[in-house]
Amino acid sequence: MTNYKSLYQEVILDHNKKPRNYGAIDHPSHHAVGHNPLCGDHISVDVDLGDERINNIAFQGESCAICKASASMMTTAVKGKTRAEAETLIQEFLAMATGKLSHDACPNIGRLAVFAGVSDLPTRVKCAILPWHTLSGAFNAVETTSTEAEEDPMHAPIGDA
Amino acid sequence: MSENQAALKIKSPSAFDVERIRADFPILKLAVNDKPLVYLDNAASSQMPQQVIDRLVRYQTTQHANINRAVHYLSEVATSEFEEARRKLQHFINAKEEREVIFTSGTTDAINLVMHGYGRKFIGAGDEIILTTLEHHSNIVPWQMLAEEKGAKIRVVPINDAGELLIDEYEKFFNERTKFVGVMHVSNALGTINPIKEMIAFAHARDVPVLVDGAQATPHMKVDVQDLDCDFYAFSGHKLCGPTGIGILYGRAELLEKMQPFKGGGDMILSVTFEKTLYNTIPHKFEAGTPPIAAAIGLGAAVDYLSEIGMDAIAAYELALLKNATEQINAMPGVRILGTAEHKAAVLSFAVDGVHPHDIGTLLNQEGIAVRTGHHCAQPIMQRLHVPATSRASFAFYNSMDEVDALIAGIRTVQKIFT
Structure with a gap:
């Protein structure tokens, strides 16, 4: 088993303390709110998607360190990327966090590999994936997403991890 | 003491x-994680002593059959052990009669039994049910379902910053439409011990019955249902060093007899024809189907263990x-x-x-x-x-x-x- 002590690494603690792109965007082109009903955590994601690229992205909400750091690092990772590139990254992140792919098998994952350890903690997987889930919801004009929504294509049951 | x-x-x-x-x-x-386990989640579920584990093994290896049915040896042994467990639980909470002790699957099941058996029969449109802010979802949601079905109203007793019920507010809620009170004995989230004896006395002076959710009280203190004078008292086995899937509803015999059955099926009947079915007497009226016999006997052993300490x-x-x-x-x-x-x-x-x-x-x-x-x-x-x-x-x-x-x-x- 991976030593998940490594989950609370400096980089995650730093993003939790000083989240990047925290707040809202005035007139976002895409927006969604994600809920984790298991713990009551929620975050909102605003995206300003131009013709080519993500011009701006912001998030805010109430959540644990894993969720907040994941959201913060997500915004820095996808800002300036095309929607297609961001969607590829979403798929890679979800596959890594749920233990379906190792981080070595995710070519675009980069620094987000610090979240690989979460796959050993089934009860915390949802904390890490909530922001990605919500970004996907924003892209697909699903205004409210939930880690527990069965009909949601992003649904990742705890047992999957 | x-x-x-x-x-x-x-x-x-x-x-x-x-x-x-x-x-x-x-x-x-x-x-x-290479450290000695420090188990501090007892309010969610407690652990089981070897004495209870051994009792479960003994039942399963030498005493198991279905109860209340056949005339053969094992069925008689199982039935007698099951009823002995009921008597142990009766004494544990000092119920007056053993027929006032109903085996349920847990506290949630016990509260739902009261909602269906008592609430649906005696609570109607415009009637009021008093609950408190401290309640566990299991003592909120069944009453909301009833209120929605019947057009009844729920009043919620507020708490102060310390997590104590505002008893003045509770008393102010009573009026001629008040038909039921549901209150937890000990808060699972905050630990508050509520003054239920006084709350029950106040309600009874106005002829309003009271259900107490005792899931968090029974593991921590001596509970005497006659002294409390409650009408219903619900609790779970697995928080009491017993198995999961078993719990108790204590109900005053007089009320249980007036109530309608919750679940229909075997054991809860005296006779069945397609024209008319006669229900069994209490407690059997509320124990449809084969119960978790081993779990009930295990719970009996658990309360023996606790009582010995x-x-x-x-x-x-x-x-x-x-x-x-x-x-x-x-x-x-x-x-x-x-x-x-x-x-x-x-x-x-x-x-x-x-x-x-x-x-x-x-x-x-x-x-x-x-x-x-x-x-x-x-x-x-x-x-x-x-x-x-x-x-x-x-x-x-x-x-x-x-x-x-x-x-x-x-x-x-x-x-x-x-x-």
Whole structure:
């Protein structure tokens, strides 16, 4: 088993303390709110998607360190990327966090590999994936997403991890 | 026993030998993440002593058959052991008659039984049900379902910042439409011990029956349903060192007899034809189908085990654990206790500044410490206290003072990581 002590690494603690792109965007082109009903955590994601690229992205909400750091690092990772590139990254992140792919098998994952350890903690997987889930919801004009929504294509049951 | 006597009793180490008690619980020898397990999630579910495990094995290996049916040897043994378990539970809560003790699958099932059996028959449009902010979802949702079905109204007794019910507000709620009161004995989220005896007396003076959710009280203190004079008292086996899937509804015989059955099926009938079915007498009227026989017998063994130690001794020792933990946490900067009622059971909800409860839970787990983090199935309390969730350490009589120290050290480690 991976030593998940490594989950609370400096980089995650730093993003939790000083989240990047925290707040809202005035007139976002895409927006969604994600809920984790298991713990009551929620975050909102605003995206300003131009013709080519993500011009701006912001998030805010109430959540644990894993969720907040994941959201913060997500915004820095996808800002300036095309929607297609961001969607590829979403798929890679979800596959890594749920233990379906190792981080070595995710070519675009980069620094987000610090979240690989979460796959050993089934009860915390949802904390890490909530922001990605919500970004996907924003892209697909699903205004409210939930880690527990069965009909949601992003649904990742705890047992999957 | 007075508080002074209780304090004297626990000062003497021979009076409450926690190490001897711990030896009865095989699971406490586990290591988690290479650390000795420190199990402080007893309010969610308690652990089982070897005596209860052995009783389950003995039943399953030498006594099992279906009950109340056949005339053969095993069926008679199983039936007699099952009914013996009922009598043990009757004495544990000092019910007047054994037929007032109904086996259910747990507290939730027991409350749903009362909602269907009593509520649907006797509560109608415009009637009022009094609940409290402290209730567990299991004593909220069934009544909301009833209120929606019947057009009844729910009044909610508020709490103060310490987590104590505002009894003046409770008393003001009563009017001629008040038909039922549902209140928990001990709060699972905050540990508050509610003044239910006084609340019951007030309701009875107005002919209003009271259901008490005793899931968190029965593990921590002596409960006497006749002394409380409650109409219904619900609790679970798995919080009492017994198995899951078994619980008790105590109900006053006079009310149980007036109620309609909850579930239909075998055992709950006297005779069935397609023209007319005659229901069985209580408690069988409410025990449709084959019950969890082994679990009921296991629960009987669990209350024997607890009674041998003595619920008063357990209460006094747990109070000492709570006092120790409360004093140490109060001395820690950046840690706040949620729920500071004057009368509390050994349940300690806390918040650490700048750290989300889930992060606390994961990091404490790394130290081998099991606490509960979340809303504790009591979201209205979280809303009232303006927190999304809390961390909760809940103690049992088999927890040691060293484990309190381990919790405190664990919280310090969490703070260090997050500074």
